[in-house]
Amino acid sequence: MSNPTSQSFPPTLSRPSFLDEVLEAVMDHPLCKTHQLDRLAVVLPSHRAMSKLRRGLMNRLTGPARLPQFYALSGFIEASSPWTAADPLEVLVRLHQVVGTSEDALPFDRFVPWAKVVLDDFAAVDHELADVGKVFQNLADIQGIEDWSFGEETWSEDQKAFERQWRRLPELYAKLHASLGQDGLATRAHLTRKLAEGEGLLDVDHVLA
Template identity: 30%
Template sequence: MNSFLHQVARHIKEKYGKDLAHVAVVFPNKRAALFLNQALAQLSDGPLWSPAYITISELFRNHSDLTVADPILTIAELHKSYVKITGRNESFEQFYPWGQLLLSDYDDIDKNLVDAQKVFRNLRDYHEYDDVEFLDEEQRAMLKRFFAHFVDDNSLLQHRFLELWSHLYDIYVDFRQRLRGQGLAYEGMLYRDVAEQQHLDFQHTHYLFVGFNMVHPVEQRLFTLLKKQGKAAFYWDFDNFYLGEESALFIRQYLTLFPNEFDNNDRSLYDNYSRRKDITFMAAPTESIQAHYVTEWLREHDRIAAGNRTAIVMCDEHLLPTIIHCIPPEVERYNVTTGYPLSETPVAALIELLMAFRDNGYVKRQNAYRLHDINLLLRHPYSLLLSPQVP
């Protein structure tokens, strides 16, 4: 049975031929490009001019003069706007968790092309928000930590919450102006700017949107523009089992607005849910045992030889370092798509040891450092790089 991307590759080759230099294939993320390129190579009996592979994010960024800022820098600029508009002096550390939520809200507003002023209308105009009882305990606790100095009184919490809400649109406007003045943007802001432009100069003749199943309104607007110019084709990724469900409302809309290049009733593509699957359940009392089972699992049924057709999917990404250590030595190459957390690197471990040594290693009354803390530092593998004399 051929995969979805193999079918896409076959269709591209049949429709556009071997010279694909004028074609751009747009994916939701970067991962799929590798497999589509391999499928095109397998189907070709000679040299093939590869299409351009870009993500939807890159497509938007290529048509903007703005640059998406680093997340911490973005929230730092948001904090400046918050302090300016509200006159409050919450520290950046205190503001940061709320800043993340607020940035996420602003990003959603722009990606959904919503009128921000209407969204952030004063909550006092809404009867259902006459109090803060609609917030759960965790959300109320976060509010209290953010607003700090007040007693456990919902009326005061309500007052401070409404006061903050009444400023959110002004913060939104000032924040966007502040970023734009530096040539920066958050992703939703950049997307909206591009989608609202009257004229866009598209570099390629054909744009093939492959593997999408969730599309923001701002992306739909770009799809519509390319479709009107006769430059867009769509290869949707969905399953027929869900099409009759309420949750598939948007998929049905997408298929109507942006018709699929494939037959929506093709069972080989869109009937995966009902296809027989081979699933084995293994009981493991601890996460560590789960990770160590990877060694045995990979050595079974030629899974190592299967190469990129073998995948390890983690429910908890914190297991990644342990799983990496459990991959057997005969696996020469593997790809980590989640990224490797900086906090799990040897450098981070060394920094933690140095900080602990500074805070706890020195005994003032003895005017000496603890031998235990010294040994922990000396045993770190990077200590050899710092001093050749380390035993």
């Protein structure tokens, strides 16, 4: 018989802790009632939380039982996807290749800070599951290009190239992800988007997150 004092986690301000609430949700889940907890995936914020919840469940369960599949968020995303999260430097290189060496290409010393802003915008679009074309339709204005204190007729060639690249963002977004996808790669934000849109591969009946 399990020790009653070890069945819950320390409360905060006399309220159940987060892990207590997760533990109760697992114990009350239909898959627990049918002794099929191995068909349940539980997503937690850290490996430490996973270890604590695993111990809590072992204290609560009676008799032999398979535990749920535990994942930290980043691990869950990758385990659920046929793609691998690309290294940020690889993503930067791929974007540089996609931009190419046309007349619109920025000098490399200006490309890097520009690319970091662009990749942050791409990630935000994916996290929000937003329509890429609509979001980037007026992104040049959002980024403040219109606030330059001189008219377009006075822009330097670099500034004109900079503005043209902003106008190409929907195209660059599509080409970047196509380039990564050919090698089984994706940005972490794009992995999250694909999972949210139902392209996951995890073999479970329910995800508790």
